[in-house]
Amino acid sequence: MDMKKNRDSGSSKEGLFIVVSAPSGAGKTSICKGALKMLPNVRFSVSYTTRPPRPGEENGKDYYFIHESEFRKRIDEGEFAEWTENYGYLYGTSGRTMRDFLEKGYDLILDTDPHGAKGLKENYTGGIFVFVLPPSIGELKVRLRQRGFEEEAAVERRFKKAMDEIKEIVWYNYIIVNDSLDSAIDKLRSIYVAEKSRRERLTEGIKDIVVSAQ
Numbered sequence: 001m002d003m004k005k006n007r008d009s010g011s012s013k014e015g016l017f018i019v020v021s022a023p024s025g026a027g028k029t030s031i032c033k034g035a036l037k038m039l040p041n042v043r044f045s046v047s048y049t050t051r052p053p054r055p056g057e058e059n060g061k062d063y064y065f066i067h068e069s070e071f072r073k074r075i076d077e078g079e080f081a082e083w084t085e086n087y088g089y090l091y092g093t094s095g096r097t098m099r100d101f102l103e104k105g106y107d108l109i110l111d112t113d114p115h116g117a118k119g120l121k122e123n124y125t126g127g128i129f130v131f132v133l134p135p136s137i138g139e140l141k142v143r144l145r146q147r148g149f150e151e152e153a154a155v156e157r158r159f160k161k162a163m164d165e166i167k168e169i170v171w172y173n174y175i176i177v178n179d180s181l182d183s184a185i186d187k188l189r190s191i192y193v194a195e196k197s198r199r200e201r202l203t204e205g206i207k208d209i210v211v212s213a214q
């Protein structure tokens with residue numbers, strides 16, 4: 001399978017991928033985890049990063065935590081479908097992981113910042129792009145401080161970056177305002193269900209019915 005643009009990858013058998021972006025503190029991780037529990041055919045694309053793990057994070061589950069030299073080697077080998085630098089650390093999506101899952105017919109949720117999401121939109125077909133917004137800017141600042149693992153200066157940096165990222169919502173397909181976790185999870189699940197029900201995706205599966213009706 002080749003998901004690169006200008007090839008037809010919208011066939012019904014191939015999985016679809018949903019890219020979820022959000023400013024830090026908007027609740028994206030909880031929303032993705034909640035939706036994944038309800039969607040058995042959907043897998044999470046675990047990204048690679050050079051940032052150290054935070055308390056509670058597991059290698060291979062939250063991220064693959066690797067050294068910068070290893071990350072750069074993988075860049076040179078063309079492993080990443082997209083990669084970017086955030087706050088001095090590198091983050092990237094493995095093209096191989098994406099292909100493996102999608103070829104097997106699984107659907108994928110990916111967590112990338114808008115820069116990475118844009119790279120995927122430009123280079124791959126079949127992506128759905130979802131941006132998660134906090135209920136308000138004030139609430140975003142409160143949530144960033146409540147996370148408690150960063151100094152005030154780092155919180156301010158994330159806040160400034162959040163403002164820049166929010167400007168990118170104009171080219172996303174869907175927006176979820178995270179004013180209640182349950183409803184945000186339900187919205188992400190609904191987006192997935194609606195996208196899976198698109199006629200173009202169903203054509204193969206319902207061909208017999210359509211042919212019989214003609």
Ligand code: 5GP
Pocket residue numbers: 021022023024047048051082083084086091092093111112113115116117
């Ligand atoms: P954090 O360090 O808080 O987990 O993530 C920092 C930022 O990196 C977030 O905006 C997150 O969406 C983004 N990010 C995580 N994985 C990837 C990835 O594979 N590619 C890109 N481009 N961004 C990522």
